[in-house]
Amino acid sequence: MKSWTKYINDYQSYLKIERGLSDNSVTNYLFDVKRLVAYIEENEIDVSPKKITEETxxxxxxxxxxxxNPRSRARLISGLKSFFSYIVFEGYREDNPLALIEVPKIGRKLPDTLSTDEIDMLIGSIDLSAKNKQGHRNKAILETLYSCGLRVSELTELKISDLFFDEGFIKVTGKGNKQRFVPIDNLTQKYITIYKDEVRVLQPIQKGYEDTLFLNRRGKSLTRAMIFTIIKNLAKQAELNKTISPHTFRHSFATHLxxxxxxxxxxxxxxGHESITTTEIYMHMDRKFLKNIIDNYHPRR
Structure with a gap:
């Protein structure tokens, strides 16, 4: 619908340029708005973002x-609220039509984690023989995910120039292109160095990817989907009966710390959490651990 296209394009530019969101985040925000537009077109409702009512x-x-489900509904309402907040901010209308629409109450989903034994079992199942050319790379990937708590996008975008091993840190570019330095232990440094100096140097590298640390067989950066596939296959190989993803290593990193x-x-x-509230979810991970804190440190115990 033409009356919506300009507003959606402007909103997209705002999310990318002013808020600095990643392409994935921008796509998710726009998806909710486009669902609303599809509904309006399907029902032949002639209304623009400036005139649409709360009732519609x-x-x-x-x-x-x-x-x-309630979580998806909450995300949908939140996404639409964000769009119309932008419309109000730009002065196209005076009110947000979702201001009085309540977001469904949802329980906070606790992230899945792996025990240290399960992580050791996963990494130990990697074939490091000469016939498996990606073995050392995959081991370095899993060690980095777990020891540094990276998001999968942060891992795929990691550069060789981001490695400050002498200082014991790596530079990570997170959401909104915000950079942070994360400590990296000596063992993980060792596995990255083996991959970088003994495996990566032997493969052809495509132009523009010379500084990208983890490469696929064609000499380009790995995709998010490829990292998911690597982990899924390793879990199957290790006979680990859990549904895990790259984010599982990040959750395990935080929980074990x-x-x-x-x-x-x-x-x-x-x-790289902007708010401590996001990090506080890990306080709910292990109630036995919290009880031990009280038993060991409270003066009345």
């Missing part, structure tokens, strides 16, 4: 609610 949006939400006495603020900085 409420009808759309009721229409689509049956196909969505907390269990071993690290403070939330330090974990927040290493994970």
């Amino acid at each position: 949006i409420q009808q759309f939400i009721y229409h689509i609610a049956e196909t969505l 907390l269990e071993n006495g690290a403070d939330l603020r330090s974990i927040q900085l290493m994970l």
Whole structure:
């Protein structure tokens, strides 16, 4: 619908340029708005973002609610609220039609984690023989995900120039192109160095990827999907009966740090969370651990 195209394109530019969101995040934000537009077109409702009413949006939400779980509905409403907040911000209208629409209450989903034994078992299942040319790369990838708590996009975008091994850090570019330095242990440095100096140097590298650390067989950067596939295949190979993803290593990183006495603020900085509230989810991970804290440190115990 032409009356929506300009607003959506402007909103897309705002998300990318002013808010600095990644392409994946921008796509997710626009997806919610485009679903609303599809509903309007399908029902032949002639209305622009400046004139659409709360009633029309409420009808759309009721229409689509049956196909969505509470978490997806909450994300949909949040995405639309963000779009219309931008419309208000730009002065196209005076009110946000979703201001009084409540977001469904959802329980906080606790992330899945792996034990240290399970992580050792996964990494130990990697074939490092000469016939498996990607073995050392995959081992370095898993060690980096776990020891540094990286998002999968942060891993795929990691550069050789981001490695500051003499200082014991790597430079990570996170959401919104915000950079942070994360400590990296000597063992993980060793596995990255083996891959970089003994394996990576032997393969052809495509122009523009000379500084990219982890490469695929064609000499280009790995995709998110490829990292998921590597981990899925290793879990199957190790007979680990859990559904895991690259993010599982990030959650395990944070949980194990907390269990071993690290403070939330330090974990927040290493994970690159903007708000401590996001990091606090890990306080719910192991109630036995929290009970031990009380038993060991409270003066009345």
